[in-house]
Amino acid sequence: MSRIITALSRHLGEAAFSILPSIPYAQKELNGCPGIAVSAKQLSAAARLDGPVAFHDATFEIPCGCRTALIGPNGSGKSTLLRVLAGLTPIRSGEVLVAGESPRLGRSRLAYLAQRPHLTELFPLKLRRLVQMGTYAHHGWFEECRHGDEVIDRALTRLGLADLAERPVHTLSGGQLQRALIARAVVQGAEILLLDEPYAALDQPSREIIDRFLFEEGSAFTVVMATHDPADLGRFDRILEMRDGAVSTRHACSGHDHRHA
Amino acid sequence: MLDLLLQPLSEPFFVRALLAIVLSGTTCACLGAYVVLRRMAFVSTALTHSILPGVVGALLLGLSPYLGALVAALLTATGAAWLASRKGTSEDSAVGVMLSVMFAAGIALMQQANSWRDFAGLLFGSVVSVGREDLIVIGITAALVLFGLRVLHKELELASFDEEYAALLGARPALMRAVLLVLVALGSVACVRLVGALLTTALFVIPAATGVLLGRTVPQVMAWGAGCALLGGFSGLYLSYYAPAVPSGAGIVLCCALPYLAARLFAPRR
DSSP states (O other), X not given: OHHHHHHHHHHHHHHHHHTSOOEESSOOOOOOOOSEEEEEEEXXXXXXXXXXXXXXXXXXXXXXXXXEXXXXXXXXXXXXXXXXXXXXXXXXXXXXXXXXXXXOXXXXXXXXXXXXXXXXXXXOOBHHHHHHGGGGGGSEETOOOOOOHHHHHHHHHXXXXXXXXXXXXXXXXXHHHHHHHXXXXXXXXXXXXXXXXXXXTOOHHHHHHHHHHHHSTTOOOEEEEEOOOGGGGGGOSEEEEEETTEEEEOSOOOSOGGGGO | OHHHHHGGGGSHHHHHHHHHHHHHHHHHHHHHHHHHHTTOHHHHHHHHHTHHHHHHHHHHHTOOHHHHHXXXXXXXXXXXXXXXXXXXXXXXXXXXXXXXXXXXXXXXXXXXXXXXXXXXXXXXXXXXXXXXXXXXXXXXXHHHHHHHHHHTHHHHHHHXXXXXXXXXXXXXXXXXXXXXXXXXXXXXXXXXXHHOTTTHHHHHHHHHHHHXXXXXXXXXXXXXXXXXXXXXXXXXXXXXXXXXXXXXXXXXXXXXXXXXXXXXXXXXXX
């Protein structure tokens, strides 16, 4: 019975889609980092529209392929800076370019992972479907997304999730979910990853898998990661310190630019 | 036994009622999946209750009651969104304000129309009095809603599960919420003949709540919900046919609650 309903709904769905034009969510983007991934001049922003500024006059650059740690005490504006780069929070003044463009929503080459993602609890969704959502970036309205299986499988394997693909999302551990969200960013084709304390509350195996993924295996991501862990800092190419509303660069990126040459 | 099931089918009104149940039950169960998953049960209650002033107003003005119902439901949705857009009013209380204002307006209008009895069908449903024109309206709204749910499935699912990621992709979660409210308004219009303005929200919530207990993906939730709505709808109709003391609307809702209870008791824990 359910098979008949599925087949019927598939055929009706295809008929419905065939009479509608497919419209992309946003302007299509070609990958390929132009040399500087992020550049900010005199940038200031606030967490909330009517709130106080979180940081001001920030001037810094992040080259392509550079792994940057964002450090500073709680409330120093790390999350706000990441949300500004993602296009989720408007800037107050100054200017900022992310991969050559002002921040906006609808950019497939950018992925942002919140510290605590607000996912609807107990939503009936399998892990595979969650990762597949990354492919939507390359499609749009009135289009079905059943393809991308190969890319999804590869991302699942790279993040050690292949065995969990059919598991409901709400049964995953925090670490498994975090890896699934990174896999979704990979499927999306993101080259700049904005990660807000991805290691908070992570079990050791998940941490190692994410570490290996971000820092080894010759992956060509530009990473901007807010972190509290001083032991981590050795692996980063560049450290941005945020303190009392100011942003300072600690040490520069050392020769990772060739990854994109 | 078979005779008991087949005998009512010789009556045209019964067949029309069955058709109406198939169309609007399926529609409400599929829409209900999102209503339940997004915790919008209260908004859907407000939309369905606001049908009352719409229909009564339309009758007083001599317009189509379905048009009145749709306009009133859309008015409630936009009104609640406008009230909640200002800081200091939560969406919850905005919906509460609209719900009570619209329902009170409906009661006042009913007084104008000077006859409460005529509106009993509107308040409590009368699926057995569904006519050909009603079936056409129900069919069109059901088709519109199911079409909308089908072509926007991945966006509605994404925005309901992870609103921020939907925004990051440019998939307009706020627009999807508005679309969903419009679809719920359309769906309420399709259901009001079945169980009445007071109970329409039951058709959104009970079957879908059953589906959520049993389904592991959104389409599965919809399929289980539709099954529950059809089972409950059919048994409620037969119940009120053989026990005329039970009004059809109440019978349908009560019979929908049985599969929910069964699922609640026996569905495996997840």
